Amino acid sequence: MKIAIASGKGGTGKTTLSTNLAALLAEKEQVVLVDLDVEEPNSGLFISGELKHTEKKYKMIPEWDPTHCNLCGICQEVCNFNAVLKMGKNIMVFPELCHGCYACSELCPKNSLPMKEREMGELKAFKKGNLSFVESKLVIGEEQAVPLIKQTIDYVDSNFSEDTIKLYDSPPGTSCPVIEATKHTDFVILITETTPFGFHDLKLAVETIRELGKDFGVVINRYGIGDDSVETYCREEGIPVIGRIPNDRAVAEIYSKGELLYPRLPFIKKELEKIAAHVADIRKELSV
Amino acid sequence: MKEIVVISGKGGTGKTSITASFSVLGGKDLIVADCDVDAADMHLLLEPDFSSDEDFYSGELAEIDQAGCIQCGKCAEVCRFDAIPVVDGTYVVDPLSCEGCGYCARVCPENVITNHVNLVGNLYISNIKTGTKMVHAKLGIGNENSGKLVAQVKNEAKSLAEKENKDAILVDGSPGVGCPVVSSLSGATFVVLVTEPTVSGLHDLIRVHELVKKFKIKSGCIINKADINPDQVGKIKEFLEKEDIILVTEIPYDENFTKAMTLGKTIVEHDDKLGGLIKEAWKNIVKLA
Numbered sequence: 001m002k003i004a005i006a007s008g009k010g011g012t013g014k015t016t017l018s019t020n021l022a023a024l025l026a027e028k029e030q031v032v033l034v035d036l037d038v039e040e041p042n043s044g045l046f047i048s049g050e051l052k053h054t055e056k057k058y059k060m061i062p063e064w065d066p067t068h069c070n071l072c073g074i075c076q077e078v079c080n081f082n083a084v085l086k087m088g089k090n091i092m093v094f095p096e097l098c099h100g101c102y103a104c105s106e107l108c109p110k111n112s113l114p115m116k117e118r119e120m121g122e123l124k125a126f127k128k129g130n131l132s133f134v135e136s137k138l139v140i141g142e143e144q145a146v147p148l149i150k151q152t153i154d155y156v157d158s159n160f161s162e163d164t165i166k167l168y169d170s171p172p173g174t175s176c177p178v179i180e181a182t183k184h185t186d187f188v189i190l191i192t193e194t195t196p197f198g199f200h201d202l203k204l205a206v207e208t209i210r211e212l213g214k215d216f217g218v219v220i221n222r223y224g225i226g227d228d229s230v231e232t233y234c235r236e237e238g239i240p241v242i243g244r245i246p247n248d249r250a251v252a253e254i255y256s257k258g259e260l261l262y263p264r265l266p267f268i269k270k271e272l273e274k275i276a277a278h279v280a281d282i283r284k285e286l287s288v
Numbered sequence: 289m290k291e292i293v294v295i296s297g298k299g300g301t302g303k304t305s306i307t308a309s310f311s312v313l314g315g316k317d318l319i320v321a322d323c324d325v326d327a328a329d330m331h332l333l334l335e336p337d338f339s340s341d342e343d344f345y346s347g348e349l350a351e352i353d354q355a356g357c358i359q360c361g362k363c364a365e366v367c368r369f370d371a372i373p374v375v376d377g378t379y380v381v382d383p384l385s386c387e388g389c390g391y392c393a394r395v396c397p398e399n400v401i402t403n404h405v406n407l408v409g410n411l412y413i414s415n416i417k418t419g420t421k422m423v424h425a426k427l428g429i430g431n432e433n434s435g436k437l438v439a440q441v442k443n444e445a446k447s448l449a450e451k452e453n454k455d456a457i458l459v460d461g462s463p464g465v466g467c468p469v470v471s472s473l474s475g476a477t478f479v480v481l482v483t484e485p486t487v488s489g490l491h492d493l494i495r496v497h498e499l500v501k502k503f504k505i506k507s508g509c510i511i512n513k514a515d516i517n518p519d520q521v522g523k524i525k526e527f528l529e530k531e532d533i534i535l536v537t538e539i540p541y542d543e544n545f546t547k548a549m550t551l552g553k554t555i556v557e558h559d560d561k562l563g564g565l566i567k568e569a570w571k572n573i574v575k576l577a
Contacts, residue, residue, distance in 0.1 A: 008327045010463045011300010039464035042488035080390045101389030140498040143467035173326035201327040256517035258487035
């Protein structure tokens with residue numbers, strides 16, 4: 001079963017929920033936690049384990065080989081991203097702008113733009129007991145997160161069995177990176193807080209997940225602070241609220257040290273168990 | 289003209305609350321830009337009137353004219369984004385996966401694939417409660433051109449500031465280290481990094497600073513929620529010193545931030561003690577920028 005943990009607004013507790021839920025579920029079953037927030041991955045700060053595997057991740061971009069080039073300019077013409085330019089007697093490639101569509105390379109009549117690997121990030125896999133952890137980090141200066149997210153999901157798909165629970169700690173927002181991280185999952189948990197910012201961004205996230213046609217539930221973090229707008233909204237929209245994590249300064253303090261919450265805070269464990277029970281119900285329903 | 293950009297790497301550090309406070313303090317001298325277009329929130333505190341609304345188009349999307357399609361599948365074969373799946377026996381474009389590269393249209397033997405411009409969101413210019421204008425945007429669901437929309441928001445803000453003879457633009461930047469934040473940073477004269485003393489706050493600060501360094505922009509740091517972990521504050525300060533980043537101020541953990549937000553107010557309008565710290569910080573930033 002694949003579950004994404006997402007939110008519109010950043011800092012609402014995605015990583016807190018992902019790491020704690022993964023560790024709790026792993027007390028009984030095989031779990032892999034995957035950090036897909038490749039721009040700023042944080043889950044690894046809370047999960048320890050033995051490093052099992054490291055690999056560099058590459059995206060493919062064209063590189064000009066002038067040997068047979070007749071400067072026909074087709075490459076420039078077919079690139080919709082202005083990533084290939086003909087300048088005088090040279091062909092220039094701008095790797096940050098390239099989306100890796102291969103059009104210039106494959107439509108070149110002289111094969112003068114072969115695709116080459118360019119490092120965009122690094123993937124690491126860890127394991128401790130039942131809990132595996134996979135993270136990828138985008139190289140600073142690389143602008144596109146989506147290709148790395150895609151390759152990380154592919155790695156997890158081919159290295160973990162069907163019956164392993166897969167938890168995806170997703171990037172924030174509502175644009176392409178979060179779509180990529182959630183589109184192949186069975187269930188999405190949206191985590192929010194009951195503040196005007198949290199509520200506003202939750203509505204955006206709900207729109208996104210509905211657009212994808214995914215089954216989802218909401219976890220309210222910092223419950224008790226702010227107002228009851230989130231709760232009212234979920235009731236009116238028929239969205240299940242599957243957990244409520246109380247607002248407590250102790251949570252912020254334990255989190256700040258990079259420690260898991262539930263071993264120390266029983267009220268957190270109780271809420272996580274509710275969420276885990278909901279996940280188990282959905283798993284039965286879908287038989288995944 | 290000064291261009292002050294507030295970013296944080298990590299979400300939830302108080303970036304937007306602090307930026308909105310700066311908007312109140314800077315008042316009419318500023319043009320404000322909300323470049324966190326993915327989850328724009330600053331309008332919730334600054335009461336924009338959405339007086340000007342413009343569609344924003346960027347990039348392209350492929351569309352297959354099913355009437356003329358012979359189902360040869362060449363389009364799907366060349367697509368590197370798995371954006372042309374077979375649904376009920378016909379090739380269709382998945383708009384959420386299509387990157388608009390146009391390769392499919394170029395290889396279609398029947399010429400039935402066209403690219404049309406993609407509506408990615410809306411761009412607004414509003415009058416706000418501080419007596420000035422704010423440029424902001426709403427990105428359509430699942431769109432990937434947020435970097436371009438960010439750039440557009442900033443350009444509008446700059447030209448407005450020039451037209452109205454303002455001293456500076458103040459930008460609420462995007463999270464992360466990818467394309468939207470790169471667009472937020474380009475052209476900045478000063479960067480304010482908002483962080484919190486947590487392991488993840490520091491981790492993300494280090495990464496986003498690496499990006500800021502590439503742009504060679506002067507930067508200052510605000511440590512929010514500073515009293516939740518003194519050890520971690522120490523580590524952040526060490527890092528700031530090593531990297532020559534100015535420590536602008538430290539703000540204690542205070543639920544009044546949330547209370548003010550619930551009332552639709554910035555913290556400087558709600559709490560004199562916290563407000564005083566932010567006022568002091570803003571004065572310094574204006575001097576440094």
